[in-house]
Amino acid sequence: MGVGLEGVAAEIDVDDVAAVDLSQAIEECLRLGSNGYFTFPRIALKDTEVGGTRILKGMVVRPSPLSPNYDPDVFPDPLRFDIHRKPKRILSFGAGPHHCIGNILGRTTITIAITRLLARFPKAHISEPNFVPVYGGAVGELRLQRLPMRTHESGI
Numbered sequence: 001m002g003v004g005l006e007g008v009a010a011e012i013d014v015d016d017v018a019a020v021d022l023s024q025a026i027e028e029c030l031r032l033g034s035n036g037y038f039t040f041p042r043i044a045l046k047d048t049e050v051g052g053t054r055i056l057k058g059m060v061v062r063p064s065p066l067s068p069n070y071d072p073d074v075f076p077d078p079l080r081f082d083i084h085r086k087p088k089r090i091l092s093f094g095a096g097p098h099h100c101i102g103n104i105l106g107r108t109t110i111t112i113a114i115t116r117l118l119a120r121f122p123k124a125h126i127s128e129p130n131f132v133p134v135y136g137g138a139v140g141e142l143r144l145q146r147l148p149m150r151t152h153e154s155g156i
């Protein structure tokens with residue numbers, strides 16, 4: 001949510017909110033910043049090899065759901081937040097049998113929150129030109145520590 005707000009607030013041209021496909025913009029936020037360093041452990045059921053690394057039966061493997069979202073073969077210039085990117089097949093909600101059961105609820109909640117914010121404050125923007133986001137989070141999740149915003153063009 002913090003990454004969503006930060007990304008959308010930083011990139012939306014205040015006179016051009018209607019031109020942005022918000023659901024795609026939120027996918028881009030989820031691509032870049034959903035899981036942070038958080039990983040979901042798995043235990044290898046047999047000896048195997050992934051990308052040249054040997055994994056022995058019984059080893060704990062901690063794959064990052066976020067790292068495939070940064071694959072430059074799939075997402076060119078992957079570190080760049082591009083509000084028009086329309087990212088496909090992001091892995092922020094995992095995949096396979098453990099695919100996040102709450103992914104629609106999560107996406108809907110973020111969409112409603114940002115839609116309502118932009119409807120109420122269409123001129124909302126980041127108030128510090130050189131703002132550098134700082135994240136916290138107990139288990140590696142990207143929890144934005146602060147987001148200096150103004151709700152109107154000047155003053156408030």
Ligand code: HEM
Pocket residue numbers: 034035040065091092093094095097098099100101102103105106107
């Ligand atoms: C932006 C918000 C969310 C993100 C980024 C997220 C991410 C994930 C990821 C990556 C997994 C896969 C875990 C694995 O592979 O072991 C997962 C699983 C899961 N998520 Fe979410 N999630 C979000 C919101 C929610 C919400 C709102 C709920 C419930 C109300 C939820 C419930 C679950 C459950 C129950 C699982 C386990 C599914 C299973 O193992 O069968 N998540 N989530």
